[in-house]
Amino acid sequence: xxxxxxxxxxxxxxxxEAFGEALxxxxxxxxxxxxxxxxxxxxTKTQEFAKKFPERFIEVGVAEQNMAGVATGLALAxxxxxxxxxxxxxxxxxxxxxxxxxxxxKANVKIVATHTGLSPSKDGASHEAMEDIALMRVLPRMTVFxxxxxxxxxxxxxxxxxxxxxxxxxxxxxxxxVITTPQTKFIPGEIKVLEEGxxxxxxxxxxxxxxxxxxxxxxxxxxxKSVKVINCxxxxxxxxxxxxxxxxxxxxxVTLEEHQVSAGFGxxxxxxxxxEVPRQITRIGMQDSxxxxxxxxxxLKKYKLDKEGIKKVLLQKLKEC
Numbered sequence: 283x284x285x286x287x288x289x290x291x292x293x294x295x296x297x298x299e300a301f302g303e304a305l306x307x308x309x310x311x312x313x314x315x316x317x318x319x320x321x322x323x324x325x326t327k328t329q330e331f332a333k334k335f336p337e338r339f340i341e342v343g344v345a346e347q348n349m350a351g352v353a354t355g356l357a358l359a360x361x362x363x364x365x366x367x368x369x370x371x372x373x374x375x376x377x378x379x380x381x382x383x384x385x386x387x388k389a390n391v392k393i394v395a396t397h398t399g400l401s402p403s404k405d406g407a408s409h410e411a412m413e414d415i416a417l418m419r420v421l422p423r424m425t426v427f428x429x430x431x432x433x434x435x436x437x438x439x440x441x442x443x444x445x446x447x448x449x450x451x452x453x454x455x456x457x458x459x460v461i462t463t464p465q466t467k468f469i470p471g472e473i474k475v476l477e478e479g480x481x482x483x484x485x486x487x488x489x490x491x492x493x494x495x496x497x498x499x500x501x502x503x504x505x506x507k508s509v510k511v512i513n514c515x516x517x518x519x520x521x522x523x524x525x526x527x528x529x530x531x532x533x534x535x536v537t538l539e540e541h542q543v544s545a546g547f548g549x550x551x552x553x554x555x556x557x558e559v560p561r562q563i564t565r566i567g568m569q570d571s572x573x574x575x576x577x578x579x580x581x582l583k584k585y586k587l588d589k590e591g592i593k594k595v596l597l598q599k600l601k602e603c
Contacts, residue, residue, distance in 0.1 A: 284351065287553075292460060292461070292501045293459070293601065294454070294456065294459055294460065295431070295432035295457055295458075295460050296328060296432065296454070296456060296457050296458070297396075297429060297431065297435040297453040297454050297458065297489060298325075298327045298396040298397075298453050298454065298455060299327055299432070300432045300433070300435035300436045300439070301326070301327055301328075301366075301394055301396070301435055301439055301451075301453055302313060302326070302327025302328060302329075302330055302331070302522045303330075303436065304420075304435070304436045304439035304440060305317065305328060305330075305331045305364060305439065306330050306331055306334055306377075306438070307467055308330055308440065308443060309334060309335050309338065310334075311342055312362065312443065312516050313338075314361050314362050315338065315358065315361075315362045315363075315364065315443065316338040316339070316340065316356055316362070316363045316364070317331050317335075317338065317339050317343070317362070317363070317366065317525065318340045318342060318353045318356070318365040318366075318367070319332075319339070319340070319341050319344055319349070319350050319362050319365075319366060319367075320343065320344060320345060320346045320348075320349045320361055320365075320366075320367045320372065321341065321342075321343050321344045322366070322367055322368065322371075323339075323366075323570070324498070325368070325396065325397070326366040326367065326394070326396045326420070327396070327478065328364075328366050328387060333345070334484060336559035337483035338342065338411055340352060340356075343505060345375040346367055346371045346372045346375045347375065347376045347378075347379045347398055347408075349365050349367065349372065349376065349479070350372070350376045350380055350383055350391075351379055352365075352380035352392045352498075353365040353384070353393075354379075354383040354384050354389045354391060354426055355385060355391075355535045357384075357389040357390040357391045357479070358387065358403065359387055359491075360562055362390055362392065363390075363391055363392065364392045364394055364445055364550060365391060365393055365394070366394040366395075366396065367396075367398075368395065368396060368397040368398075368402070368409060368411065369395035369396070369397055369398035369411025369414045369444065369452065369556070370397075370408065370409055370410070370411045372393060372401055372415075373395065373417050373418055373450070374411060374413075374414065379415055379573075379600065380393065380418075380421065381421055384448050385421045385422055385423045385424055385448050387449070388423055389447075389453035389483065390437075390442070390446055390447060390448070391448055391449075392442045392448075392449045392451065392475075392520065393418075393448070393449065393450045393451070393517050393551075394438045394439075394450075394451045394452070394453065395411065395414055395451070395452055395453065396453045396455060396582050397409060397453075397454070397455045397598060398411040398414055398453065398454060398540070399411065399412065399454060399488070399489075399490065399540030399541060399579060400540060400573050400578060400581045400582065400585070401454035401540075401580040402431060402455055402457035402573055403455075403456075403573075403575070403576060403577060403581055404576065404577070405575065406574055406575035407549065407572040407573050407574055407575075409434065410429065410572070410573040411570070412540075412541050412542045412568050413541070413542055413545075413546075413552075414449075414450075414575065415452065415487075415517060415539065415541050415545075415546045415547055416429070416451060416471065416541075416542065416544070416546050416549075418450040418518075419517055419518045419550060420545075421448070421482045423447055423448055424447075424448045424449070424450055424518065425442075425445055425447065425449045425450070425470070425516075425518060425519070426446065426449075426450045426452070426516070426517040426518040427441075427442070427449065427450070427451045427452065427470075427507070427515055427516055428451075428452040428487040428488040428515060428517055428547075429451070429488070429489075429515050430461060430462065430486075430488060430491045430492065430513050430515060430582070431454070431458060431460045431462055431492065432458075432487060433460060433462045433463060433464055433466060434462050434466070434468060434515055435451075435453060437466075438451055438515065439451065440458065441468065441469075441470045445470065452488060452493065454488070454489050454540075454581065455577055457490040458492060459489075459492040459496075461476065461491075462494060465489075468515070469520045470516055470521060471516045472516070472521065472524070473512055473513065473514055473516075473521050473524045473525055473528060474512070474513040474515070475510065475511070475512055475513075475528060476491075476495050476511040476512070476513050477495060477498050477499060477502065477509065477510060477511035478510055478533075479498065479502060479507050479508050479509040479510035479511070480507055480510065480531075481505075481508045481509070481530070481532065481534070481595045481600060481603050482508060482509045482510065482532065482534045482535075482536060482596060482599050482600060482603070483509075483510045483512060483529055483532045483534070483535050483536070484497075484498055484510065484511045484537075484538060484592075484596065485510055485512045485513070485514060485525075485535060485537050485538070485551055486511070486513065486514070486538035486539065486547075487514045487515065487517055487538075487539055487547045488539065488540055488541075489540070490539065490540040490582075490587055491511070491513055491538060491547075493538075493582065493587065493588055493589045493592055494511060494566075494589075495511050495594050497512075497590070497592040497593035497596055498511045498596065499510075500589075501593060501596055501597065501600070502601060505600060508600055509600075510528070510532065510551055510594055512525070514530055514547070516533055517547060518552060518555060520551075522558065525551075525554070529559075529561070532561075533561055533562060533600070534562050534564075534599050534603065535551065535555065535561045535562065535563045535564070536563075536564045536565075536566060536596060536599060537551050537564070537566065537567070537597060538564045538566045538567070538587075538592065539565075539566070539567040540567065540568075540569050540587060541568060542568045542570065543565040543566075543567040543568065543569060543570075544570060545569075546567060547562070548565030548566070548567055548589075549564065549565070550566070553555050564589075564595060564599060566586070566592060567587070567593055568585060569585075570574050571585070
């Protein structure tokens with residue numbers, strides 16, 4: 283189990299920054315890595331790769347569908363292309379190209395979406411990708427990752443290079459709490475237990491899981507080992523066998539995602555458990571709603587995705603045990 287007890291002085295770092303740094307490191311190691319951008323290199327943090335390796339950086343402009351086509355061509359020619367944009371633009375605007383050009387051809391393309399969930403905050407609903415997990419997990423041959431923090435993101439980017447085939451990586455915009463370390467092992471498909479508990483299982487994905495972890499830790503200080511926190515950085519393929527093993531006899535499950543609850547991560551867990559050992563499942567996420575413009579922390583609070591909102595749900599589930 284990862285030792286995730288946090289002090290009030292935990293660090294915050296951005297997953298998109300981790301992506302940019304990992305790209306530069308990998309670019310030094312592997313000459314086949316290339317980057318395709320749709321006029322957002324500064325925002326997606328691919329600009330440093332462009333400076334270091336200008337001959338391996340392709341700027342297509344505001345043309346996300348073309349970006350997917352170019353990346354596919356590069357992959358079929360033996361390169362390992364990373365195509366990066368905001369989640370609302372990729373896969374939001376180029377899903378057809380990802381489906382037919384990338385997935386159908388088994389093209390070795392790595393699709394990185396920054397600014398997902400509520401993280402674009404001040405840009406408002408038009409830029410807040412709340413549907414991308416649903417869009418990408420449904421595609422055949424697609425691997426889907428949603429790392430929980432800065433260090434896990436670096437490991438996910440490195441792991442994506444070793445996977446032969448399409449990969450989607452979901453990242454956020456701003457600084458979020460760091461709950462893993464450089465030494466924390468990451469294995470694609472492996473589920474990580476961040477907090478032990480025996481009465482409720484909180485299963486989450488992405489950076490929003492840190493809010494759930496803080497809520498669970500506060501509850502467990504009063505009600506010893508009540509809430510188990512499980513990190514699913516690999517959404518697809520989901521490690522069903524390990525998930526069932528970690529759940530054990532726990533009957534109440536709460537899922538957590540910064541995404542629409544319909545067809546997203548919570549739906550995936552519900553689908554999976556309904557086939558195996560049905561549990562009572564409560565899904566925390568966006569409840570069939572668009573976001574809006576505002577400070578990120580204020581938006582989390584409004585949509586009950588902050589620590590206190592999650593804690594309220596967990597305490598209610600405890601009362602029902």
